[in-house]
Amino acid sequence: MNHRVFLFDLDATVTKEEILPALSEQVGLTREISELTERTMRGELPFKSSFLARVEMLRPIPVSKVAEIVSKVPLHEGIVQFIREHVEDCYIVTGNLDIWIAKLMKKIGLPMSHCLCSTASAQDDRLIRVNSVVDKGRIVEQFVRPVVAVGDGSNDAEMVRLAEIGIGFGGVRPVAYALMSNASHVIYDEDRLCRFLRTLYEEEQEEKQDEE
């Protein structure tokens, strides 16, 4: 029996706050960026164009400063603990940029090879261009192992729909309607989520033993 892999959205799933709005104070565009974020999570704006627009607004901030702020966003420690215990089987799947979240990944303890994200180039501590924006649904399709996916926003709906077990996590804010319509499970409590993830993890271990 195949081992399951666990895919986690980053913003408001692993983190306790949305990351881009946390950065927006730096450029004095809090209201604009929060509004774009909320509308995107509700599914009113396509993720790709909204994300690029928000990146454009944040571009004046030095990359190292963004990375520093991002690395200090509060985390769901229970989920982080699960990821640390099972690094080999866990991936973070996020629209956020590699150069902005590398420091946070280090803090979580996940190598960048387990972070499937959008990418950008920087020069002299400045973001010069975005190279790719992640498509979370495509990522699930690329896995050959059964997928457990956890997310909360509209841009996680495809990832959750295509997963073997697609979980909506409402720990920070209500689970987006598009995601709920595609989820097999919804959980609001972090401890309950972690218990369910452990059950799913242990189940596969038992099945493996049966085969031997």
Add this chain to the structure above:
Amino acid sequence: MKNNVSIVISCAGMGTRLGLGCTKALVEIEGKTLIERQLEILKDYDDIRIVVGYQAEKVMEVVNSVRRDILYVFNHDYRNTGTGASFWLGAQHAREYAVALDGDLLVRPDDLIRAVEYDGCCVGGTTPSTDNPWTMPTETINGVECVTGFSKEKGDYEWTGLAKLKTAELRPGKRHVFHLIEPMLPLPMIFLHTKEIDTIDDYERAVRWVRNNYED
């Protein structure tokens, strides 16, 4: 208290018969919904799964206001499937035993605990009271009264929708929960005091019953 049990409460159906415009689990008796009453009785159990479909957000909102650590399981096909499909979905990745419970069942609190704590599998029966009920013929096996089938013709007890079953023995089904139970029979019968709420008269009887401390 047993910790090898997962409790699966089915709240996915539309429950249109009562004409209240909401899923039956959200019907209020003495200021508390049926689902809240069940969760209050089950407060010491830590693996509660609620299967949702019709008005899922409304059910989750009511439940979240009293208890957060719930695993919600979605039956997206609730229009075409019955409680059997919901229970099957809810019992996936469950502990050794799974308890099937309909979200609209009004049951005497100590009876519900007795069923969950029952040593092994059991099937809940009650005195027949509804129109055209599914009843259960029984037979005494090794001194224990056991359910041997589900029938429209014979049997002294009405099927309640409540059963405690071995998760590993469950097979998928789309219709009623008892279709999942049939291949496992015979199983011990456990008598429960319940009230079914299908009509306004039933509703008023149920209110009186709760007020009278679950005595007729």
